[in-house]
Amino acid sequence: MIAWLLDDSPTSRLQAGLGRAWRVWTALLRNPLAVVGGLIILVLVAMAVFAPLIAPQSPVGQDLANRLMPPSAAHWMGTDELGRDIYSRVVYGARITLLIVAMVAVIAAPVGLVVGAVSGYFGGWADRILMGITDIFLSMPKLILALAFVAALGPGIENAIIAIAITAWPVYARIARAETITFRDAEFIAAVRLQGASSVRVILRHVLPLCASSTIVRVTLDMAGIILTAAGLGFLGLGAQPPLPEWGAMISRGRNFILDQWWVATMPGFAIILVSLGFCFLGDGLRDVLDPKQGEKQ
Amino acid sequence: MSVPLLEVEGLTVTFPTARGPVDVVRGISFSLGRERLGIVGESGSGKSMTGRSILRLIRPPGHVSAGRLVFDGIDLLALSERRMRALRGARISMVMQDPKFSLNPVMTVGEQIAEALLTHAKLPRRALKARVLSMLEAVRINDPERVAGLYPHEVSGGMGQRVMIAMMLIPEPDLLIADEPTSALDVSVQAQVLDIIDDLVTGKGMGLILISHDLNLVARYCDRILVMNGGEIVEECRASELHLARHPYTRGLLAAMPRMDEDRDVLPVLDRGAWTTGAGT
Amino acid sequence: MSATAIHLENLSISYGKTPVVHDVAFSVAEGESFALVGESGSGKSTILRAISGLAPEWTGAIAILGKPRGHAPDRDFAKVCQMVFQDPYGSLHPRKTVDDCLAEPLAIHGIGGRDARVRDMLAAVGLDQRFRFRFPHQLSGGQRQRVAIARALMLSPRVLLLDEPTSALDVSVQAEILNLLKKLRREQGLTYLMVTHNLPVVSFLCDRLAVMRHGRVVEIADVSALKTGRLADPYSRELYAASGGALQPA
Numbered sequence: 099m100i101a102w103l104l105d106d107s108p109t110s111r112l113q114a115g116l117g118r119a120w121r122v123w124t125a126l127l128r129n130p131l132a133v134v135g136g137l138i139i140l141v142l143v144a145m146a147v148f149a150p151l152i153a154p155q156s157p158v159g160q161d162l163a164n165r166l167m168p169p170s171a172a173h174w175m176g177t178d179e180l181g182r183d184i185y186s187r188v189v190y191g192a193r194i195t196l197l198i199v200a201m202v203a204v205i206a207a208p209v210g211l212v213v214g215a216v217s218g219y220f221g222g223w224a225d226r227i228l229m230g231i232t233d234i235f236l237s238m239p240k241l242i243l244a245l246a247f248v249a250a251l252g253p254g255i256e257n258a259i260i261a262i263a264i265t266a267w268p269v270y271a272r273i274a275r276a277e278t279i280t281f282r283d284a285e286f287i288a289a290v291r292l293q294g295a296s297s298v299r300v301i302l303r304h305v306l307p308l309c310a311s312s313t314i315v316r317v318t319l320d321m322a323g324i325i326l327t328a329a330g331l332g333f334l335g336l337g338a339q340p341p342l343p344e345w346g347a348m349i350s351r352g353r354n355f356i357l358d359q360w361w362v363a364t365m366p367g368f369a370i371i372l373v374s375l376g377f378c379f380l381g382d383g384l385r386d387v388l389d390p391k392q393g394e395k396q
Numbered sequence: 397m398s399v400p401l402l403e404v405e406g407l408t409v410t411f412p413t414a415r416g417p418v419d420v421v422r423g424i425s426f427s428l429g430r431e432r433l434g435i436v437g438e439s440g441s442g443k444s445m446t447g448r449s450i451l452r453l454i455r456p457p458g459h460v461s462a463g464r465l466v467f468d469g470i471d472l473l474a475l476s477e478r479r480m481r482a483l484r485g486a487r488i489s490m491v492m493q494d495p496k497f498s499l500n501p502v503m504t505v506g507e508q509i510a511e512a513l514l515t516h517a518k519l520p521r522r523a524l525k526a527r528v529l530s531m532l533e534a535v536r537i538n539d540p541e542r543v544a545g546l547y548p549h550e551v552s553g554g555m556g557q558r559v560m561i562a563m564m565l566i567p568e569p570d571l572l573i574a575d576e577p578t579s580a581l582d583v584s585v586q587a588q589v590l591d592i593i594d595d596l597v598t599g600k601g602m603g604l605i606l607i608s609h610d611l612n613l614v615a616r617y618c619d620r621i622l623v624m625n626g627g628e629i630v631e632e633c634r635a636s637e638l639h640l641a642r643h644p645y646t647r648g649l650l651a652a653m654p655r656m657d658e659d660r661d662v663l664p665v666l667d668r669g670a671w672t673t674g675a676g677t
Numbered sequence: 678m679s680a681t682a683i684h685l686e687n688l689s690i691s692y693g694k695t696p697v698v699h700d701v702a703f704s705v706a707e708g709e710s711f712a713l714v715g716e717s718g719s720g721k722s723t724i725l726r727a728i729s730g731l732a733p734e735w736t737g738a739i740a741i742l743g744k745p746r747g748h749a750p751d752r753d754f755a756k757v758c759q760m761v762f763q764d765p766y767g768s769l770h771p772r773k774t775v776d777d778c779l780a781e782p783l784a785i786h787g788i789g790g791r792d793a794r795v796r797d798m799l800a801a802v803g804l805d806q807r808f809r810f811r812f813p814h815q816l817s818g819g820q821r822q823r824v825a826i827a828r829a830l831m832l833s834p835r836v837l838l839l840d841e842p843t844s845a846l847d848v849s850v851q852a853e854i855l856n857l858l859k860k861l862r863r864e865q866g867l868t869y870l871m872v873t874h875n876l877p878v879v880s881f882l883c884d885r886l887a888v889m890r891h892g893r894v895v896e897i898a899d900v901s902a903l904k905t906g907r908l909a910d911p912y913s914r915e916l917y918a919a920s921g922g923a924l925q926p927a
Contacts (some may be wrong), residue, residue, distance in 0.1 A: 106815060107807030114774050114810035285768035287827065292729055293782040294755035303781075306773050438847035439818075496920065553717075582716035583874060584899040584919040612921055653851035654877035656921065662859070663852035665880065 103204070125387045131319050138376025142291035145192040153186035157343040166359045176361040178351065184365050187343035191366065194344045194390020195373065198259055198328045201323050205263035210270025215305045217271065218278030219297070229275065233270040240323070241330050248336040258337040262327050265322065273316055274309040281308060310389035318381035329370055345370050397467075401443050401571060401603045406463035409445045409454060409627075420445050423626040425463075428571075432597060432604040434635065436613030438649075444655040446624070447573045449661035450605075451490055454482055468570060474516035476568065486516040489564035491557075491593075495577040498560055499548040504546030505559050506532075517604045524664070531562045535592050558592060563598055571603040579608070589618050611649055623649075680742070681729035683728065683838050687737035690720070690727045697723045700737075700893045705885075707742070710862060710869040712879040712900075714916070715889035718908070719873045725838045725894075728870070729760045741836060756786065763841040765821035769813040775799075776809050777826050782831040784797075794831070802827040803857060815872040817848035824859065829863075839871040843878060855881055876920040878880035880904055892902040 104121070108114040126132050147150060161181035169176045175184035217228040235243070247261035265394030281287060282305075290304055331337035332346025340347065345366040400437065409421040421442040426433075437443040449460045452472060465472045467488065475483065484490075492498045500508055509528045519527070532540035535558040548556060557577060558573060572594060578586040594617055597604045608614050614621055615638045623631040623646045631643040641647055648666040682816060683705040690698040697719040705711040713721040726732035728739055730750035735788045739746040741758050745896045762768040778797045788794070798808060813821055822842065827839060841859065843851040859882060862869060874880060879886050880903055888910060896910035908914050 106761050106811070106812040109807075110772075111774065111776060111810060114776075114812070135794075242919055275777070285762040285764060286770045288731055289760070289762065289768055289825075290752045290781065290785075291827075292751065292755060292760055293832065294752035296782075299785065304770060307768075354679070422696060436848060584915060592797050610725050611848070612892065616921075649848055652849045654852075654855065654875075654881040656877050656880055656906070656917075658880040659904075660881075662856050665856065666849040 111200040121388050126383055131379045135376045135379025142192050142373055145189050146196045149190050152168055152288035153189040154184045157187045157190035158341045169361055175365040180363050188369050190323050191343040191345045194338055199324055201259045202263045202266055202324050203317050206266035206288055207270055211274045211313055212272025214271035215278050215301050218275035219282055219301055230266040232271045240265045241327055244344040253336045255338040258331045263326055273312055277309045278305055315381055315385040315388055318377055318384055321377035400429050401468055402428040403464055403466045408461050409449050412457050412461045419431040421626050424629050428603050430596045430603050432618040434618035434621045435607045436458055436611055436614050441624040442627040443624050444575055445609050447575050453486055480632045487569050488571045488627050491560050491564050491574040491577045494580045501654050502549050509563045513566045514569045531566045554581050573599050573605045575607045680707045684740040686925045689737055690732055690735040698824045701894050703887055707868055708866050712886040714886050720892040721889050722840055725840050725872050729838055757834055759834040760810040760838040761825050761829050764845050765818050767819055768825050768901040771813055774810045774812055779831055798827045818846050818894040822854050826917050826919045832920055836868045841873055845891050
């Protein structure tokens with residue numbers, strides 16, 4: 099099987115593609131930090147998918163008799179001010195975090211990629227206008243911009259996702275533009291143009307695949323920031339609304355008891371730190387493997 | 397040619413790869429007097445690595461080993477990095493392929509040539525300037541005063557390469573290694589630059605190692621030729637007797653080159669199975 | 678075979694404000710192999726780029742097979758005239774297999790039977806089928822240049838523009854590619870317009886040559902004049918001597 103994947107002379111498109119993917123995969127496995135990051139993300143995904151099986155209790159079920167209990171065998175992470183099991187809430191919170199992260203990536207990355215590629219490929223006026231807009235977005239602090247959008251759209255998890263996506267795309271546009279400019283005049287692009295390919299085809303089929311890997315790396319590294327922004331919005335009460343177990347909102351609630359019942363705010367905080375770190379490690383590993391300047395040589 | 401300037405015996409350069417270590421130069425031996433030696437080969441033949449390893453310019457993870465690597469009685473392999481630095485430039489110089497990457501973009505041409513000299517000798521300011529200008533004149537730059545004040549991006553490729561040569565030759569080294577010194581230049585400029593190198597080398601009685609992929613060019617400017625293939629020397633001959641070369645690789649290379657009065661319908665192609673280089677894969 | 682494949686008239690080309698080529702005119706007959714010779718900066722490559730549509734700022738007239746040429750690349754023109762680039766390392770998309778690269782022109786023009794066509798073309802340029810799904814970094818320079826030639830021939834063009842097709846290759850590989858180009862021209866009746874600085878290559882592959890200097894054509898000569906060293910213009914003779922040729926009285 100592995101010999102088939104690493105065959106120097108693949109016999110089908112599928113085998114060639116899989117062989118490439120396999121080489122990236124084995125290179126990634128050689129990087130211990132990337133493996134740690136990947137495992138953390140894997141645990142996050144598993145927690146989100148199997149939350150009902152993993153969580154011992156309902157994330158919203160109140161038990162006022164047992165409020166603000168410290169960590170114990172019954173409640174691994176203690177209980178909050180309404181007697182809800184914090185561990186269960188953290189597990190269910192993984193769903194919300196993953197949803198936010200995935201939606202932001204799905205919305206922001208393609209928008210940024212296309213804007214950047216178009217801007218870099220055509221240059222001239224298209225470039226000036228698109229990059230002008232990008233710069234306006236870039237010049238404002240992310241959280242404040244997101245706050246303004248949520249304030250305008252109304253609090254809630256969907257609006258938080260939209261607001262974060264709106265603040266996230268300009269970075270990808272910048273990266274895609276910079277990459278595109280480096281090979282806009284390359285002969286392989288000229289060759290496709292001479293074959294009669296339309297600009298749309300050149301950008302979609304030939305330019306974007308080359309920008310994709312650096313964008314993937316950047317998105318992975320940005321995940322931590324996205325999680326923190328989402329948590330920040332939640333903390334300020336503008337993200338997910340109670341009783342949703344969003345990690346940022348949980349910290350916000352725990353703030354009142356931070357001196358006497360430290361676990362209420364700390365446990366979701368740990369979750370945020372751990373997942374952010376996981377994405378950073380994975381992103382670093384991906385950069386080493388996917389970076390076109392280094393990756394092809396391996 | 398009683399005492400050779402440079403003696404190389406069993407020179408091997410090894411690079412580690414994913415599939416185990418690979419010898420890019422495989423135990424080659426040659427010696428050089430105060431003469432012009434050409435090393436010819438195609439890409440991957442190890443010719444550039446040979447030149448670099450003499451100056452100990454192979455960076456880790458690359459590894460150089462040799463039975464003997466002696467320059468003018470000095471064992472180059474035993475030398476400390478500090479003494480090696482003192483030797484480079486002062487006694488052995490190297491001209492690289494592209495002047496654009498070898499010249500410092502934020503220093504004027506004159507400053508760079510002066511610096512090359514100052515590294516190895518202390519001179520008063522006026523004498524220094526005179527030496528720089530006379531060196532620029534020696535590489536046939538017409539108005540040295542003006543050119544000395546230019547920055548590298550303001551000079552053409554041919555002029556840049558002449559500046560490089562001036563820089564390399566001003567400390568009056570005993571051995572000049574020129575690695576594809578003209579392949580980035582136009583044919584008419586190529587001849588000028590090589591003529592300059594040739595004049596200076598013969599005039600000062602230096603040794604020259606000219607590394608190139610171009611058989612004809614090396615045959616024209618050297619006394620002796622080494623042909624390399626797969627990290628080994630496959631042929632050694634006098635430049636004037638290149639057409640009598642016996643090794644199938646050399647003969648193949650000579651035949652594969654189109655001639656000015658070409659009348660063959662098909663160019664003979666190298667049959668790489670016709671000889672064994674011991675190069676393995 | 679007397680039809681005109683490439684006809685240039687009063688062609689002047691500029692990059693931005695800088696004029697690069699001045700008033701160039703020549704015609705290449707169908708089936709002929711014509712060389713543009715000169716040193717860097719002589720404007721020889723710029724002429725190829727203008728013909729192909731990559732250098733749109735020109736005045737004058739360019740006609741390919743009797744049809745006037747517009748200023749930008751276009752679909753119909755692509756089927757008539759293709760280009761092979763100098764650098765085999767830069768002219769192939771680094772993330773696409775040989776198969777993708779060769780099938781792309783067929784996909785652009787909606788031509789069917791891609792599988793068979795790609796296989797036939799690989800055979801025509803002397804590449805084994807096992808190279809079909811390799812990526813460019815798994816190929817040598819000569820193999821890459823074969824792929825680039827195959828790509829240019831996928832649409833069965835009549836005219837091929839060759840921009841220093843062998844100058845980045847080793848001598849032994851150069852011979853293989855030159856032989857291939859000669860064979861393809863004979864088999865498919867192609868017209869070549871080749872840019873090069875290498876006079877012996879011209880002698881091997883071309884019927885006529887134009888010598889360029891500072892953006893102008895200084896001499897158009899038959900290749901026999903090159904072979905016998907009887908070029909007329911002083912600059913051509915200088916170039917000839919610098920390339921190692923033995924001059925004869927013109």
